[in-house]
Amino acid sequence: MADRVTTWWLRSVLPIVLWGLASAVYGQMGVYMETEEFLAAAFPDSEPQVEVIWINNERREVLEEILDHPVNALRVSYWISGGKSAWILDEIGKDRPITIGVVAQGDAIEMIRVLVFREIRGWEVRYPFFTDQFLGARLIGSEQQGVGLDRQIDGITGATLSVNALRGVTEVVLFLIQESRGLGE
């Protein structure tokens, strides 16, 4: 009897439940924030300008040291208004790129958002309970001795590579801000 009930449930009820759920909550997956929404959140009262910083060999060395892998980008574009800048960078966690938006006021992190997450595990990094750790973070160290954040970022078990991606991108952004200021850009 129990087997018949299980079989009936599997054949009839489960597909209907799954179809119902799919229909009810069907939406865009993995895309948590569009670029326009991110920029509107970053610059609610102003229209930012787009700037570009070129990745020369010296900068590439630092970026590769931070990210622990070769960096192919030739330039990074960002938005700037007053002392505030916003950046959108893709960095691979385990298999797929995570699209990460970072906003900095001066040389400190003001906001960090996962705009698109494409991997099967590590989704926790998009929630404030994790990203709040970065707020106010600044860069310490030097190009010669290596750069890093001024604080400890606690990881998430099973999401180490996604955590590393967010930490790396944050360091990259803060480093590029330092560099762009050096150029008077």
Add this chain to the structure above:
Amino acid sequence: MRGALLLASLGMGFLSFQVVAQETASVEETIQRQQEQIDALQEQINATADFLEAGSVTQLNRTQLQERDVGSQTSIGGYGEIHYNNLNATDSDNDTDKMDFHRFVLFFAHEFNDRISFFSELEVEHSLAGEGKPGEVEIEQAFVQVNLSNELAVQGGLFVLPVGILNETHEPTTFYGVERNAVESAIVPATWWEGGAQLVGNNASGLSWNAGFHSGLEMYTSGSNAFRVRKGRQKVANAVATDFAFTGRVRYTGIPGLDVAATWQYQSDPSAAPGDGLDDGALIEAHMIYTNGPFQLRALYADWEFSGTAVEAAGVAGQSGFYIEPSWRLNERWGIFARSETVDGAVAGDQFDEFRAGLSYFAHPNAVFKFDIANRDYTQLSKEGSSYTGFNVGMAYQF
């Protein structure tokens, strides 16, 4: 005369003014031409950069820092580990001295669109597979995930069950020790995959959950492997599907550094054969991982309760295991750990206490060299001769 001089001066002045005006115009023209050249060069540089970055910049002002895709939507990854075991048993006939490329795994993933993805894991175990050979070729994961919303997804196909620490995250660079822990081998038979479907949910509080219906075990009820959970895995290879199983998990990761989870699984007939004295079974597993800076503590407990006359008569209706593992990441390169385990499985070979301690050298976050010392004491007299002390050396990678 004075008038002539004045006229001459005016004439000279006019001529000078004309020359200066012509020179200024010429300089302006030059500047304009140079600016046009600069603009043209800038355009050429941008066009060159566009060309070189083609495929890596997929939308305006989104910079991809690393290219690793095959095509645009398919990715490949993998991991592997080689072990050297040198173990001296109480009875030297049971000594182990071997080298084994234990696992060679390739991942293939494909993103059909923003909502639908495919993930797979293909493994060669023990280097050589085939009739009479020690290894196997296995598909450990092959499922499609459809994201129903930002908080809910459904997975269908062949997937690893949401149970324990290692079953889902078993890349060898993520755990200490040359060999995996024994509890998640004898009691939670990792790597453990089944065919079916599951819902996966999460929310902003850090709470997540899984609920899945899937194929079940086919455990032996007689012979040397009777009631051993690990030997009951069908691996979705023409698996008997008369009796399904359910797995549910609740997990909390809302505090950075903390991971707490509990899994309950019900097997409606773990032997997939009615009337053989093994009627049903339930697994409860709970674990905790706490990381604070370089320090981490892992603890896991798993317990099976089976019902049926045969399994109860054999005295193995309850099978359980526990381990605790503190570790310390000394710096970017080095980490040390110790692990204590107790396993109480179905047969004498699955009943022991074990202690391991060792170190890992991270040449790269994804390339690790490992060393540990191990001691295992079997609790049954019949296996006493297999109790051992020894050491293990390994190399592990993932990409």
